[in-house]
Amino acid sequence: MKSDTKAKPTKTAKGEQTRALILSSALDLLGERGYEQTTMRAIAQKAGVSLGNAYHYFGSKEHMIQAFYQRTHEEHLAATVPVLEKETTLKARLLSVLRLKISTLEPYHEFAGVLFKTAADPHSPLNPFAHESAPTRRDSIKLFEDLVRDTKARIPADLREELPYLLWLYHMGIILFWIHDASAKHTRTYRLIDHTVDLLDKLISLASNPLMRPVRKRALKMVADLREVGLAEA
């Protein structure tokens, strides 16, 4: 609920150690029991510290989730490296990267909803649309920059520039779908990925057509203009 919990720097070796202890306890419990069932008291107890101490290092329960999300992101990133080396077409890369994302997230489907739920709240520190500074978000977009950078497809420079962000946005949509996907083994989500990647590939070709230049320019200008949703300036 509180938004601006001031920085909680670890000043000392002892502190670093305690922090790590609490975090690992939290990660364990969250993975085992999910979000609601994991209480701050349980985390503190498992870590062998007092409740108040847990709050000294992590401003809120939501902050623990952030760490969790960071972990899955790193996993996904690692799994992604060989793909970008092997595949060269945008379509193939996109397909693999997205499928990998979902399978990486798979173990946490049940409480991923909570993650997204808090992330969708503008007041939440986890909100991915807030502050450019949010390192998780930049990291996440960077993946799509790598994905686009040295692909062979003929894509006009203006589109190429905005494409990573647009793909990131698209990938957020996929995740949102997956969270709500109640089908067995999430086959629906994988089907959605297959179809939309195909469609997207066609759309990009289409948008790259010189005839589309004016429309494309306008659309991209809008995207650039509206990228920083959370910023106050008009």
Place this chain on the structure above:
Amino acid sequence: MKSDTKAKPTKTAKGEQTRALILSSALDLLGERGYEQTTMRAIAQKAGVSLGNAYHYFGSKEHMIQAFYQRTHEEHLAATVPVLEKETTLKARLLSVLRLKISTLEPYHEFAGVLFKTAADPHSPLNPFAHESAPTRRDSIKLFEDLVRDTKARIPADLREELPYLLWLYHMGIILFWIHDASAKHTRTYRLIDHTVDLLDKLISLASNPLMRPVRKRALKMVADLREVGLAEA
């Protein structure tokens, strides 16, 4: 947190009255103080009933928000009627309807985030993607059915069929943007509407081109297939 709060039918005239009393108190307080600042105890007190009694009629705090959302939806619907009578083109209608939606929601921007936050949670009873039965959602889509129905544009039948749902989805996206929009008077959101409506209009024309038939068919098939995200069957 709890998902399936069983039906809370009002069995008696007295009950109906109490329920209305509680609801109006809740609506007042929510409007005045926002979500977090409005406690269930305050609602009960303002209504002159016990805390437990409030829970007898409304399964949770979230359920109160649902009522709130319902109210704004009805407001929007009413404001929409003259527009559909005056305007005949899809583009003009869409533009007005969306702008009206935002201005109707305007007074509640601050706690609309909370609404969306809980709505994004698959476990929440407010989740708009759950159960076909959800009447609010059907109502909401119906507006776009009316919007599309007797418009003059040449739109192929297959697209015309799915268009209401697609527009509803699009409108949800606009709202999500608006929630995160920190610009003064939400000028950014209005700009987004202007631009995307324009773009959408072009896209629909494009998709209506006979040459596009195969792609369109495939895309629409996918949409139809994946519409019921929340359903369990694959």
Place this chain on the structure above:
DNA sequence: ACATTTTTCTGAACACGTTCAAAATAATAC
């Protein structure tokens, strides 16, 4: 009119996230 069942309502209790003053400990200055 009375008995029974159903509905409405109460107040206390629980568990949780979060806060805070202050104690314990470590780091630093002299």
Place this chain on the structure above:
DNA sequence: GTATTATTTTGAACGTGTTCAGAAAAATGT
């Protein structure tokens, strides 16, 4: 080595959403 300051840690407290056993009141049956 002692005093001072900074950091870490504690435990109790607060306010919250929610639950529940059962009391009060209303509806229903006979």
